[in-house]
Amino acid sequence: MVFRSLLDLYRLRRNQWLKLSELEKIQLRKLRRIIKHAYENVPYYRKLFDLAGIRPEDIKTARDLTKIPITTRLQLQQLPPEEIVAKGVDLNNCKKITTAGSSGIPLVVFLSDKDSNFYDMVWARASLANGKRLWDSTAYLKFHFPPKFCFERLGIWKKEIISVLDNPEKQIETLRRVRPDVIRGNAFGLVNLAKIIKQKGVGGMNPRLVFSMGSVLDHQSRELIESAFGAEVFDFYGTTEVGCIAWECSEKRGFHINIDTVVVELIKKARVAGPGEMGKIICTGLHSFTMPFIRYDTGDVGIANHEKCPCGRELPLLESIKGRADDFFISANGTLYSPSVIVNQIKLISGISQFRIIQRSLKDITAQVVPGKDFSQHTSKKIKETIGNIMGKDPSIEVEVLGVIPLDPSGKIRSLISKVKKEF
Ligand SMILES: [Zn+2]
Known part of the structure; x- marks a missing residue:
């Protein structure tokens, strides 16, 4: 399992420097594979495709995806696991993660070890690209306790989980005791801590990096977190359903989209949003084999950026993420x-x-x-x-x-x- 993850990480890290045309080839190969898999193994998608009169072979390019109707969280919430999980999957052997359902009823996402370990490596690519090292320890400010990371058995990427439900003073005490190299949490939790650290003049944590995710990070909050922790902040965007979707590199020109692991469409009134236009972020997870997400409405809104990033990566950019459409x-x-x-x-x-x-x-x-x-x-x-x-x-x-x-x-x-x- 660890060898598999190392190989995945090696390939992902190599992919980030490929030309866009090569990345698009990888994306298309994976897209055809997941579409065929979903059609053949997941009753919900078989019905969805049949009703729309689509066969997997009709998806010849990523643009053909628009032929498939969008699926919302609400639609999946209302279906039993046997309708949305691939045939032959033993649910007892899956990770079962309840996603933060700010829209109401939360969605239970089933992930095999293989899917979950792969998505861990996609997050790892973004972290490594921004200065995380193999022996770094990370404090996670989390609401849910994530499953153990496969590398932890080797003593790599040790993690400390700090519950966001603990009072901020207790969270700060743990951070001062653990002194993690990296702090990772949602922008909301990080801002709350940063305010108290600044008010009380608390020191002694000295992380090298702070990774923010899970809510929109505005300029003011970024400055507050950076000044409180004395560390550079990098913003990541992702979901439990399809893993890390996009991430900031050190140039901070927007978010590099992981097009080798997810197809991202920005849709405005049933058409593709133009440059500078806000669109709903619709994702197709290319490695969600246990519970596929094909044209899944993340509920978020973003803006595309068609410029090239000076870092040299040709993973396309999302200019910004504007928050939940409902908000x-x-x-x-x-x-x-x-x-x-x-x-x-x-x-x-x-x-x-x-x-x-x-x-x-x-x-x-x-x-x-x-x-x-x-x-x-x-x-x-x-x-x-x-x-x-x-x-x-x-x-x-x-x-x-x-x-x-x-x-x-x-x-x-x-x-x-x-x-x-x-x-x-
Ligand atoms: Zn870049």
Whole structure:
């Protein structure tokens, strides 16, 4: 198993320097293989393809994927495992990972050791490209405890798991005791820790690198984390379903898409989004053999970047990831507002310890706020004004003062929640 993973890692690391045309050849070969596998072995995809009148051999290029209907998390959530897991798989021998379902009911993803070890190597490629070394220890700030990494038996890439449910003081104490070379966690958890580290002037952790993932990392949060931990931050984007999708290199010109392990489409109103346009991120996992994900709607929104990265890698770039489609606010005239536009403005208001803004309808927005030390009536007024300046005069804005905002099932607090249906 370890030998297999080392071979996978060697090939992945070699792939990152291939020409785009060579990468596309690898992608197409793997795409045809997974499409054939899903059609022959997974009842859900057999029915989906048959209903759409598609045969696996109709997928001759990655562009042909648009012939296959998109599958959402909700559709898969409602089906029993035997419909969505490949025939002949013994579920007792699979890793069963419940993904952070911020949309509601979480999705259970089944992964064989082979699939899971491969995706570990895809994450490892991104980490190694950004300075992680073989003997580095990593502290993972996680909600769920990940399965053991196959290299750990050899003493390589030791890891310490720190639960995001622990209070921040306990998390900091563990980090000071373990002194990891790398800290890896979602942006939300890292920002929370960084704030306390800065407030209390805590030192003694000295990580060399911080890897952020799991939520959008805005410029302000990146600076805060870098200054609190004294280490460079790299942002990664991925899901349990298809592994690491895209990652920043040291040039930070966007996110290199792992096109040798996943097909990423950016779709806007049922067509491919153009340069600079926001599109829904639709993924096909090329190594998800246990539970295939073909044209799977990640629920996230991103923008493509057609420039070449100066690092020399020809893995194409995603310019940015704008957050969950569900979290975008929409005005009565149909204008969409990316969560970061609103969140970054609210963050500038003093007197707020935590907040969550909920768009309940086109006419009704509630800002839930946990007061900070400078909170006053003026803070509430400023919140209303700020949201009004962005969203216009139509919605009525209420400020609700709370003692605490509970974490979502994903272990984060979504700063923006929209209950209004919208089309991307
Ligand atoms: Zn690059």
